[in-house]
Amino acid sequence: MIVPLLSLPPEAIEQLLDAAFGEDRHGRTAYAIRQGAAWLPRLSFGLVDDAGALIGTLQSWPVALTMDSGEQQPLIMIGPVAVQPAFQRGGHGRALMDAVVAAARAQATEPLMMIGDPEYYGRFWGFCADGTAGWDAPGPFDPRRLLALSVDGRAIGGNGMLGPRIPARA
Numbered sequence: 001m002i003v004p005l006l007s008l009p010p011e012a013i014e015q016l017l018d019a020a021f022g023e024d025r026h027g028r029t030a031y032a033i034r035q036g037a038a039w040l041p042r043l044s045f046g047l048v049d050d051a052g053a054l055i056g057t058l059q060s061w062p063v064a065l066t067m068d069s070g071e072q073q074p075l076i077m078i079g080p081v082a083v084q085p086a087f088q089r090g091g092h093g094r095a096l097m098d099a100v101v102a103a104a105r106a107q108a109t110e111p112l113m114m115i116g117d118p119e120y121y122g123r124f125w126g127f128c129a130d131g132t133a134g135w136d137a138p139g140p141f142d143p144r145r146l147l148a149l150s151v152d153g154r155a156i157g158g159n160g161m162l163g164p165r166i167p168a169r170a
Helices: 010-021 029-033 092-107 118-125
Strands: 002-004 045-048 054-066 072-083 112-115 146-149 160-164
Touching: 002 092, 010 054, 010 072, 029 072, 029 160, 045 092, 054 092, 072 092, 072 160, 092 112, 092 118, 118 146
Parallel strands: 072 112
Antiparallel strands: 002 045, 045 054, 054 072, 054 160, 112 146
16 A cells, blocks of 8 residues: 555665665765755655555655756656565556656646666656756766656756755745
8 A cells, every 4th residue: 555655654764775775875876966855745655565564665855957057947856766675576666656656747746857767767657868968966877867757748958967956045
């Protein structure tokens, strides 16, 4: 059953992420892109089994493409999509992705972006690297794996550095 991630204990989430990606996961480029940001409760989900045990998570983060001018193009970074190793290849990650893409479309959010397999995420949800050629990241990445998806028809593109979104000043 898919539930709001906010309803689950933070320790269980961290343990699942360690099990799925290893305890050294914090050094990855995706972590640098969203450094200091808090995940978005309205677009972050958990998957629990019939006994209520956590078997999968998906977090979404407010990030932005910062142009040379300093202007930010808001984006929502998807990931990590994590499933307990014993439950992988059972469609659980796909169910979590279905949930986040549907929620983003229903909310007409900013474009979604991720670092992932273009064949997989393109086939099921339409993520692609077509508009991301001018994007840079604070760490190593494969440009063909830097993917985006417009959920409301907004154009995707621009040139700049990915990083945490800086809130607008009032």
